[in-house]
Amino acid sequence: MGALTGIRVLDLSRVLAGPWCGQILADLGAEVIKVERPGSGDDTRSWGPPWMPDNSGDLTREAGYYQCANRGKYSVEINISSPEGQQLLHKMVQSIDVVIENYKTGSLAKYNLDYANLSALNPKLVYCSITGFGQTGPRAEEPGYDFVIQGLSGLMSITGESDHVPNSGAQKVGVAVVDIQTGLYATIAIQAALLSRHQTGLGQHIDLALLDVQIAGLANQGMNYLTSGKSPIRSGNSHPNIVPYQTFKAKNTEFIIACGNDQQFHELCHAIQLPHLLDNSDYLRNQDRVKHRATLIPLLAQHFLTKDAEHWVQHIHQAKVPVGMINSIEQALQEPQVQAREMLVSINHPLNPDFKMIASPIKLSGTPINYQQPPPLLGEHTAKVLSEFCDPEQLRSLARRGVIAGLDLD
DSSP states (O other): OOTTTTOEEEEOOOSSHHHHHHHHHHHTTOEEEEEEOTTTOSGGGGOOSSEEEOTTSOEEEEEHHHHTTOTTEEEEEEOTTSHHHHHHHHHHHTTOSEEEEOOOTTGGGGGTOSHHHHHHHOTTOEEEEEESSOSSSTTTTSOOOHHHHHHHTSTGGGSSOOTTSTTOOOOOOSSOHHHHHHHHHHHHHHHHHHHHHHHHSOOOEEEEEHHHHHHHTTHHHHHHHHHHSSOOOOOTTSOSSOSSEEEEEOSSSEEEEEOOSHHHHHHHHHHTTOGGGGGOGGGSSHHHHHHTHHHHHHHHHHHHTTSOHHHHHHHHHHTTOOEEEOOOHHHHHTOHHHHHTTOEEEEEETTEEEEEEEOOSOOOSSSOOOOOOOSOOTTTTHHHHHTTTSOHHHHHHHHHTTSEEOOOOO
């Protein structure tokens, strides 16, 4: 039994933000039915290489991108543009608790699959719309992509090396962080709406916009602007409000120091054998270290060049000051702490019995996450899911007319 066992979700979304939300709900025990376009499915199914190898080492057509966000779901192929496909979904939605969709604003109304139509069939329905710009405003009908939103939201203006560094410029984050954040906010909103439904008996419409999410996600940088009236600028791997809180180059490679308070700075100076820095009143308080960053950082940077990063990390760690190496993803997944936390899981995939995924970070004592289903093959569960709503002959008839796919008609 999962925390959300008994909750049934119709996932009409594709790519990342919506599917990420659906995967979290599936991890928590919800039954998530992923509706896909017959023949091609979710766009990310073709976003390879890399492709998953099968148990013989040969490459399949299962893309790693698709697999990162669709664990635990049931895949059903339905043509939502056909009237019969819409009728089938109308029948299904009467037993559904949650719908997730990320079509352009207004697009699903022409298929009678918008909130107004579906909530009329099921007033208890929680309907989550994820778009680039939301259901209202001058850009509501525009498509929105994570990369574009990273630029529009100001996130890229504070990501990357500062202007005085050669070849510097705005940078996007290395993963689609706006999509991921939006998936998380969607999960929170859906659970809140389900809890509200428990009190009121009614569902509601959730309107989530990628741009809204990343504006909210500016966090301290957004408030830095509102407080000072000055737009924050790119500062590379240093922190706008804390010093020292950045990367440093050692003799062999870079490493990270995240010195979060004055006591930690005191311990740092002793750990790296620079206790005389504490004799300088310019460096005793964080607000002074921020003010005198230009003199303190070069002193530290020059000192760290004398020994390898591993030496500094070991000594600073012993002083209980936050410090760490900069791992590759391979190194990160091999970290003893990551392995101890069981952040890699094996799930038996139909094409690869040794299939591995990165696990959910959610650890629940009473209703732990159970990894039973890998990301589904396209249409893998069409017959299993739709047999609840149609008899075998009806399913065969729908398949012959191209309304659904994924059935064996032999």
